[in-house]
Every structure is written in structure tokens, then in C-alpha cells.
Amino acid sequence: MNLYMIKKILILFVGFNSIPVFSNDLLGNQLFSPISESRRALQNNNREIEQLSDKGQTERLIKNKEEKKLIAENILPDSSMCLEISNVFLQGITLLDNDDLDRITALPTQCITTKDLNTLARELTQIYINKGYITSRIEFIQSNDQGELGVQVIEGFIEGIKGSDHKVNPYFIFPGFVNKPLRLQDLDQGLDQANRLQSNQVTLDILPGKYKGGSIIILNNKYSSPWSAIASIDNYGQENTGKWLSRATFSVDSPLGISDFISLNASTTLEPYSNKYSRAYNLFYSLPYGDFTFSSFYSYSEYLIKQPLQNTIITLSGETQQYGIKSDYLYYRDQNDLLTISGQLANKQVKNFLLDSLLFVSSPELTVLELSLNHSHIFSTSVLSSNLSIERGLSIFGFDDKRNIIDNEFSKLKLSFNYSYSFSVFDSIYQSNNQLFAQYSPNVLPGIEWLSLTDRSAVRGFSNTSISGDNGWYLRNTLSHYYFINSAVIQPRLGIDVGQVYPHGESQGNSTVIGMSTGISLNYKKIMFDMDISHGKVVSGLVSKNEPITALFNVTYKI
Structure with a gap:
């Protein structure tokens, strides 16, 4: 390859990675975007962290709400006779x-x-x-x-806690509770911390203690195997690196005997590695301590692609790393509400290469501090969850700012709402889920911090077009219905989504997209099958490419 051709390719990729809204089609081929691949890898990892951090706390609150409410009773027989007291x-x-x-x-x-x-x-x-x-x-x-x-x-107090085992450690899920007032919300939080481990089914009994007002907490646990494994195959990958992916997750409950949790996830494309591949690895660890949950995480992903152009083939490769720590604090809870305050510090390192040369414009290194407030409220037939978070890019630890073409000191505000409710039509129960997400920054953001509007987790129906920007929002609406047939659960669904992005300082670059989808999931014992058929359309913006109908499949087996 001559020097002139190399310069043209470099100019092409530098310009391409600077465009906030683009189509992946050029010169009759699907042109690969390194920064989009890095952003996708980081966002996939962040979703894994959020799912592992939550671990069904809202669902457990709903279950507790269904329990009978305590009502105070009379102490003395009622009488209208006056007593000799003033x-x-x-x-x-x-x-x-x-x-x-x-x-x-x-x-x-x-x-x-x-x-x-x-x-x-x-x-x-x-x-x-x-x-x-x-x-x-x-x-x-x-x-x-x-x-x-x-x-x-x-005033009742906890005299003692009994019934602990290797997977239910009262010193971590009920720290400092002995000789303190017995409060139901504190016991519920302790049960949540114990039951966030999939192998636990912890309940408790409150028995009278030896002392006046004292109570003994008896923990009962119907536990199963402490380890679990999940294997799956899907076509959620990208055309350039391989559509079909195999995934495996292995987790262990309380490996250190302190009610902790560790999970390892790996994924790889099924294409021959000589031409293209995409691989990712995620490690997550969490430890409870009363109202606090501390966690740490590490992720690594890599890709290789040989991109055909008009007269040559170029090799692109890259790797993305992210590691960090997170703390969640349950600030308030009652029968209907959960309010959690979270803080996270993460370092993100991206390296993308063209012909073994580092692409500085798409290889940032960032340290991001995130503070968030999450609230869930349980209504009679619905649940509303909201999250407000503020992210700040930091220049700490002596990282080399020369790698960052765009200033890594930025601010970003994220807001999300998730509203799920049930309703009945002709004696059939339907479930509606509405999810709104918005992102705003007054700064020009590094590419890995953009909002990916056409990602599978945002507006459904896009496989060839990538639209992203500093600021934007999307709304996902899904209607589903459950059918229970013997041991199988079938859930058909319909979805319609809409969203917009606003590249910073470029009002003419605003893009609006919509997507429609239909799908079905089947759960039978340890096997889950999911199919989704969707179609997206760019309503306005720089990109007007027509999208084909996208069909996605997933088969999961829980060991």
C-alpha cells in the first residue's frame, strides 16, 4: 500500500470518527467505526453492572407490600364508665x-x-x-x-440474631443491630441483602427474648447450590465483527462467607477469528453491609476487523478497558418506596488501531465520577422508577491528557423514568412498560460518552445505521401479555419507540428516529427463547438510509 493511500485512509477515519451522526454505508461496503464499537462495549458493560447491582430489589419490595398490614388492637375491654383518674x-x-x-x-x-x-x-x-x-x-x-x-x-429491641450460615452472615447484612430498636424496614433491608443471592430463600421469625421488650431474630434459609451458570447464543453482534455471539456467565454466592457475590461473564463471536472477531469479559464483585452495598468491576473487550475498500484491505483492531468501584446507600424505605443514593468512580481506557497505528481521535482515556439518586414507588397496579445522575469527567491519577483530543473534563446529566403497569381487557391481564431516557451536556463530549440512539437498548429496529450525539432522548413503549401453559410461560409483545439526538453546537445535525417491533419470549424450566422482529426509520436528520427489517434471536440455558 503506498503512502498516498495510507494518508487518504487516515483522513477518512479521522473525519469519520468526528461525525456525531452517520451511516455505516460507504463505497458499497459497511464502514466500521472504532469509536462506535468502543462506546457499544462500554455501554454493554454498564448495563451488566446495573442489572447485577439491582438484583430484583424492587420486585422484593412488591412482594413485601402484599403481606398483611399490622393493626393495633385494644388493651382493655371497652366501657363507658368513668374511671377515677384525672x-x-x-x-x-x-x-x-x-x-x-x-x-x-x-x-x-x-x-x-x-x-x-x-x-x-x-x-x-x-x-x-x-x-x-x-x-x-x-x-x-x-x-x-x-x-x-x-x-x-x-420500645422493642433486638436481643439477638440466630440461624446464620455460610451464605447468610448477620455481621454484614444486620451489622450492629443487636441491642438496637427493632425496626421492620431494617429487617426488610437485611432480608433484601440476603436474598439478592440467587441461592438464598431467607425468611425470619421474631420470637420473645429473655428481657422485657427484647426479641430474638431467627433466620431460616432454604438454600440451593451457591454457584450458577448461564450459556446463550444470539445474533446481537455487529456485521463487521460477527453477528452471532456465544455468551457464558458463571457466578458464585458468598464465596468468602460474608454474603458477598462474584460474577464472571464472557462473550465471543462465532465467526472464524482470522478475519474478524469481537470478544468481551466482565468481572463483578459486591459486598453488602447493612444499608450499604459496595461493588467493584472490571471489563475488557477487543475486536479485529479487516475492512475492504476499493483497491485494498485494511486491518482495524482495538481494545477497551473499564474498571471502577461503586457504593449504593439505601437512604429511605417504607412499604411503598425505595430511595437509593449511589456513587461510582470509573476509569475508561480505549485504544483503537489502524494498521497497528494508534488512532488518537478515537482512543480516549477518561476517569468519570457519577453521583445518582434512584427512587422506586409501588402503586396498587403499577411501579414507577426514576433515576437522576450527574457525571463529571476528571483529570486525576496523572493520566496523559495528550491522548484526549476532546477535553476530558466534562459534565453530563442523565434522567430516566420507567413506568410499568398492569390492566385488564376481557378478563386478560396485560403489561405495559414505558421507559424514558434523556441525556444533556453543556460540553462537547468524548465519543464514548455520546448517547447511541440506534443501539438495541434504545430505539429498536436498526442494524446498519448508527446515530449518536452529545444530547438526546428516547422513549420505549412495550405492551405484553403472559400465557401460562403447564410449565411454560409465553410472552408475546409489541413495541414502538421514538428518539432524538442533538449534537452539541450543531442544530442542523438534529436527528429523529422511530422504531417498531414485535416479539415473543418462551420460558420453559431452564430454557429461554426470545425472538424480536423490528424495523427502524430515520424521520429527519443527516442520514436518510432505509433500514432493512431486523430479526434478532436468543437462546439461553440456565445450568
């Missing part, structure tokens, strides 16, 4: 404030009856129950010299 005095209250006590119905100034005392005790007990202190109770004690009846509050 008033009452309260003692033993440390967990309530004045606002709580102001909600109690005032006693009559004349003729206090047992009915009035029952109302007082019932309302006071219910306030404790509503706050989660379900073992607190009321006792009436002897009147004082002023003729005031004593109301003694015995």
Missing part, C-alpha cells in the same frame, strides 16, 4: 417526636373511660407500627399522687 402521663418514649404525639386524640377533661384509654393506646401503638417499630407495646401502670394514670411504652 389524666395520664407517658413514659419510655424515645423513638417518637412531638409531631408524632400531637396526632394522638386528646383525652376528655371530664370522665375518662376505658374506651378513651384504648383509643390512646391504639393510636400510640399504631404510630410505632407505621414507623416500623412493630414489637413496641403499651402497658398501663399505677396512678401517681395527682391521680394520673401511667402509660408505659416498652
Whole structure:
């Protein structure tokens, strides 16, 4: 290959990787975008991290909500006979404030009856129950010299925790709970931390302790094998690196005996490696500690492609690494709500090569700090989850800024809503899911931080066109219905999506796309099959290429 041809190719790829909205078709071939491949690898890994971090906490909250609500009962037999008392005095209250006590119905100034005392005790007990202190109770004690009846509050506390095993470590899921007030929300959080491990089915019993107000927590665990493995085959890959992929996931529950979790995921294309391939590896580890969950992660991906041009073939290759730490803190929970605050620090390293020469424009190295707030609310027939996060690119650890053509000190705001609800039509239950995601940055972002509008997780129906930008949003809507046939669960679905991207400082580059899809999933014991047929269309923007109908398949087997 002569020097002139090499210069043309380099100019082509530098320009190509600088365009925020583009089509992958050029000169009759599918032109490969290194920065898009790197962004795709990082976003796939981030989805893995989010799924492993959540591990069904909202679903467990729904299950807990279905349990019977506790109601305070009368202590004394109701009577309208006046008692020989002038008033009452309260003692033993440390967990309530004045606002709580102001909600109690005032006693009559004349003729206090047992009915009035029952109302007082019932309302006071219910306030404790509503706050989660379900073992607190009321006792009436002897009147004082002023003729005031004593109301003694015995605030329940945890006297001890029993029933732990190798996979349920109370020092990590119930840290510092002994001799502290027994609060239902704290017990629920501990159960969530234990049951986030797929091999656990932990329940608890509350038994009376030796001391007044004390309770013994008995943990019961119907556990299964601590390890699990999943293998799958799908055609979610890219044409340039190989459509068909094989994936494998291996995870172990509580490997260190501290209710921790570790997972290893690997994927590779099924094409012959001599011409093209794409491989990815992800390692995830998490450790609970009461309301906190600490996690760390590492991912590595690589690709090789031999790109045909008019008169020659060029070789492109690249690798992407990401490692980081994350902390999730459960700030608030009750019967209907979960509020979590999260912080994450991640380092992202991208290297793309053309003819063994590093492409600086598509090889950034970034350190990103992300702070996020996640809230889930359970309605009677629906669930609303929302997430607000702020990301900040940092220049720390002495990384070489010369590799970054675009400033790595940026700010990015992300907002997402997910609303799922059920409704009935002719005695059949349907499920609707609506997901809105938006991203905004006042800065020009590195390419790996763009929003990929035509990614499979965003607007469905695109396989040949890649549209992305600094700012944008998309809305995914899916309607599904469940059929239960013996041991099989069949779920057909319909979907329609829409989205837009706004490249920074380029209003003429705005693009709008829509996508429609239909699919079906089948779950039978350990086997899951999923098929999705979709079609996308670019409504407006720089790209007007027609997309073919896309058919995606996935077969998964859980060992």
C-alpha cells in the first residue's frame, strides 16, 4: 500500500470518527467505526453492572407490600364508665417526636373511660407500627399522687440474631443491630441483602427474648447450590465483527462467607477469528453491609476487523478497558418506596488501531465520577422508577491528557423514568412498560460518552445505521401479555419507540428516529427463547438510509 493511500485512509477515519451522526454505508461496503464499537462495549458493560447491582430489589419490595398490614388492637375491654383518674402521663418514649404525639386524640377533661384509654393506646401503638417499630407495646401502670394514670411504652429491641450460615452472615447484612430498636424496614433491608443471592430463600421469625421488650431474630434459609451458570447464543453482534455471539456467565454466592457475590461473564463471536472477531469479559464483585452495598468491576473487550475498500484491505483492531468501584446507600424505605443514593468512580481506557497505528481521535482515556439518586414507588397496579445522575469527567491519577483530543473534563446529566403497569381487557391481564431516557451536556463530549440512539437498548429496529450525539432522548413503549401453559410461560409483545439526538453546537445535525417491533419470549424450566422482529426509520436528520427489517434471536440455558 503506498503512502498516498495510507494518508487518504487516515483522513477518512479521522473525519469519520468526528461525525456525531452517520451511516455505516460507504463505497458499497459497511464502514466500521472504532469509536462506535468502543462506546457499544462500554455501554454493554454498564448495563451488566446495573442489572447485577439491582438484583430484583424492587420486585422484593412488591412482594413485601402484599403481606398483611399490622393493626393495633385494644388493651382493655371497652366501657363507658368513668374511671377515677384525672389524666395520664407517658413514659419510655424515645423513638417518637412531638409531631408524632400531637396526632394522638386528646383525652376528655371530664370522665375518662376505658374506651378513651384504648383509643390512646391504639393510636400510640399504631404510630410505632407505621414507623416500623412493630414489637413496641403499651402497658398501663399505677396512678401517681395527682391521680394520673401511667402509660408505659416498652420500645422493642433486638436481643439477638440466630440461624446464620455460610451464605447468610448477620455481621454484614444486620451489622450492629443487636441491642438496637427493632425496626421492620431494617429487617426488610437485611432480608433484601440476603436474598439478592440467587441461592438464598431467607425468611425470619421474631420470637420473645429473655428481657422485657427484647426479641430474638431467627433466620431460616432454604438454600440451593451457591454457584450458577448461564450459556446463550444470539445474533446481537455487529456485521463487521460477527453477528452471532456465544455468551457464558458463571457466578458464585458468598464465596468468602460474608454474603458477598462474584460474577464472571464472557462473550465471543462465532465467526472464524482470522478475519474478524469481537470478544468481551466482565468481572463483578459486591459486598453488602447493612444499608450499604459496595461493588467493584472490571471489563475488557477487543475486536479485529479487516475492512475492504476499493483497491485494498485494511486491518482495524482495538481494545477497551473499564474498571471502577461503586457504593449504593439505601437512604429511605417504607412499604411503598425505595430511595437509593449511589456513587461510582470509573476509569475508561480505549485504544483503537489502524494498521497497528494508534488512532488518537478515537482512543480516549477518561476517569468519570457519577453521583445518582434512584427512587422506586409501588402503586396498587403499577411501579414507577426514576433515576437522576450527574457525571463529571476528571483529570486525576496523572493520566496523559495528550491522548484526549476532546477535553476530558466534562459534565453530563442523565434522567430516566420507567413506568410499568398492569390492566385488564376481557378478563386478560396485560403489561405495559414505558421507559424514558434523556441525556444533556453543556460540553462537547468524548465519543464514548455520546448517547447511541440506534443501539438495541434504545430505539429498536436498526442494524446498519448508527446515530449518536452529545444530547438526546428516547422513549420505549412495550405492551405484553403472559400465557401460562403447564410449565411454560409465553410472552408475546409489541413495541414502538421514538428518539432524538442533538449534537452539541450543531442544530442542523438534529436527528429523529422511530422504531417498531414485535416479539415473543418462551420460558420453559431452564430454557429461554426470545425472538424480536423490528424495523427502524430515520424521520429527519443527516442520514436518510432505509433500514432493512431486523430479526434478532436468543437462546439461553440456565445450568
